[in-house]
Amino acid sequence: xxxxxxxxxxxxxxxxxxxxxxxxxxxxxxxxxxxxxxxxxxxxxxxxxxxxxxxxxxxxxxxxxxxxxxxxxxxxxxxxxxxxxxxxxxxxxxxxxxxxxxxxxxxxxxxxxxxxxxxxxxxxxxxxxxxxxxxxxxxxxxxxxxxxxxxxxxxxxxxxxxxxxxxxxxxxxxxxxxxxxxxxxxxxxxxxxx
Amino acid sequence: xxxxxxxxxxxxxxxxxxxxxxxxxxxxxxxxxxxxxxxxxxxxxxxxxxxxxxxxxxxxxxxxxxxxxxxxxxxxxxxxxxxxxxxxxxxxxxxxxxxxxxxxxxxxxxxxxxxxxxxxxxxxxxxxxxxxxxxxxxxxxxxxxxxxxxxxxxxxxxxxxxxxxxxxxxxxxxxxxxxxxxx
Numbered sequence: 053x054x055x056x057x058x059x060x061x062x063x064x065x066x067x068x069x070x071x072x073x074x075x076x077x078x079x080x081x082x083x084x085x086x087x088x089x090x091x092x093x094x095x096x097x098x099x100x101x102x103x104x105x106x107x108x109x110x111x112x113x114x115x116x117x118x119x120x121x122x123x124x125x126x127x128x129x130x131x132x133x134x135x136x137x138x139x140x141x142x143x144x145x146x147x148x149x150x151x152x153x154x155x156x157x158x159x160x161x162x163x164x165x166x167x168x169x170x171x172x173x174x175x176x177x178x179x180x181x182x183x184x185x186x187x188x189x190x191x192x193x194x195x196x197x198x199x200x201x202x203x204x205x206x207x208x209x210x211x212x213x214x215x216x217x218x219x220x221x222x223x224x225x226x227x228x229x230x231x232x233x234x235x236x237x238x239x240x241x242x243x244x245x246x
Numbered sequence: 247x248x249x250x251x252x253x254x255x256x257x258x259x260x261x262x263x264x265x266x267x268x269x270x271x272x273x274x275x276x277x278x279x280x281x282x283x284x285x286x287x288x289x290x291x292x293x294x295x296x297x298x299x300x301x302x303x304x305x306x307x308x309x310x311x312x313x314x315x316x317x318x319x320x321x322x323x324x325x326x327x328x329x330x331x332x333x334x335x336x337x338x339x340x341x342x343x344x345x346x347x348x349x350x351x352x353x354x355x356x357x358x359x360x361x362x363x364x365x366x367x368x369x370x371x372x373x374x375x376x377x378x379x380x381x382x383x384x385x386x387x388x389x390x391x392x393x394x395x396x397x398x399x400x401x402x403x404x405x406x407x408x409x410x411x412x413x414x415x416x417x418x419x420x421x422x423x424x425x426x427x428x429x
Contacts, residue, residue: 117318121349140272142405185349186376187316191385194404199277201405202386203321 080231091244094138097231101145102222104231106206107138108239114205121185127178135210135238140203141222143196151222152193158208158236159217168218169207214238274325276411277403278390284398287312287391290378292371295352300371302344302393309421310393311343311409314373314384316350317358321406322388327364328410332418334367339422340395343368348376348387392417395426 080097087094094107111132118128143149157165171189178185190204210216218233287310291301302310313329315322326345333343347355347370359366373379382391385404392401401417408414 120318142272184375187348187387188318194385196404197277197279197402199275199405199407200279200403201272201275203405204386 082233092239093237095233095236097220097233099229099231101143101147101224102149102229103140103142103144104220105138105140106218106233106236107140108237109136109138109205110239110243111212111241117188118185121188123183123185124181127181127183131207134207135212135214136208137206137236137239138203139190139206140201141190141194141196142201143198145224146198147225148198149196149200149222149224150194151196151220153190153206154192155221157219158210159219160210161215165219169209171204174207208238210238212238212241272321272406274321274328274406274408276408276413278392278401278407278414278417279403280401281399284394284400287393287397287399288381290381292346292373292378293352294369294371295356297352300344300369305342305344306397307395307426308340308342309395309418311341311418312346312382312391312393313343314346314348314379314382314387314389316348316387317355319387323362325388325406325409326362326366328408329368330364330366331410332415336415336418336422337368341418341422345370346373346378347371348373348379392421394421395424 080099083096083098085094085096086092090110092108092110094105096103096105114132114134114136115128118131119125123131141151153168153170156168158168159165170192172192174189175186188205190206191202194200194202196202208216215235215237218236219230220232221228221230223229287302289301289303291299294300302312311329311333313325315326317323329343329345333341345366345368350372351374352372355370355372359370379389382389382399388406390403390407390409391399394400400421
């Protein structure tokens with residue numbers, strides 16, 4: 053696993069602003085990893101007591117997961133058509149922590165911010181398509197006690213290899229924190245040559 | 247012939263390896279979170295691997311670990327050996343683990359458990375429509391609950407855990423040492 057460290061230039065201003073009680077973007081060390089076996093990328097934002105990871109998922113992986121759950125080919129192809137990431141959220145603090153996917157935004161190259169599709173929205177669509185399966189997607193919102201963590205898929209209606217930013221939020225000790233991935237990239241159609 | 251078989255195996259396995267290699271495996275934590283207010287564990291009845299119905303109430307008076315899981319969930323797979331270990335050590339003291347599988351068939355799970363390095367001997371029950379998960383407010387897999395002898399949910403953990411950790415064992419032993427309140 054290769055690591056690339058990126059410490060955003062906003063760390064110092066954020067530190068100064070945090071001293072006056074406002075944290076626009078909490079300090080984060082964002083690491084980019086390249087999986088040596090698959091060539092796929094993942095990113096990890098490490099904040100004090102909170103971490104968030106996005107992992108590229110190939111369309112074939114999505115097909116395999118949903119086909120094996122008995123979803124119809126139509127639904128499987130619908131899901132495989134999305135830009136999908138494995139997402140891991142961890143409470144590494146000694147205090148409760150909460151997040152809501154509805155608060156997150158992805159920002160496309162034109163500068164537009166878009167809401168991230170939630171599990172509840174997916175389940176409503178799946179129900180209309182006769183799908184009873186309710187797992188695999190990142191839960192909409194969770195209250196994490198110390199040590200709690202969760203993983204699930206995050207879906208974005210973007211084309212293969214699209215580069216975008218993602219703003220995320222969480223609440224820790226009653227305070228809203230924000231972070232941003234400056235450069236996430238949707239998985240390619242097939243595994244890159246390694 | 248041997249080479250041809252080997253080539254076929256490699257062709258079949260290579261994409262699987264590629265597809266799964268990208269998923270990292272975060273370390274399992276061991277914290278269990280005590281609920282400020284214990285809540286009564288609702289009863290349910292589900293089929294086990296043998297097709298027999300098992301109800302939660304069948305185990306009242308024991309300390310019960312309810313673990314919601316699925317075979318496709320990486321941390322679920324990783325915590326099975328630690329669950330089996332604590333179950334083996336404390337089963338004769340009144341501790342039971344119930345693995346509540348979500349949305350998978352007994353045939354699928356049976357085939358899966360046969361491939362594990364540690365075979366789970368605790369009961370596996372099948373929540374085919376996820377109604378029990380809904381009943382317990384489970385949002386993600388794995389989620390684990392500890393139910394005391396009085397039938398109250400007293401601990402909860404979201405995400406994979408190392409149940410063989412001394413702190414988890416101490417919590418379970420403490421619950422086992424409690425009186426059952428005459429239930």
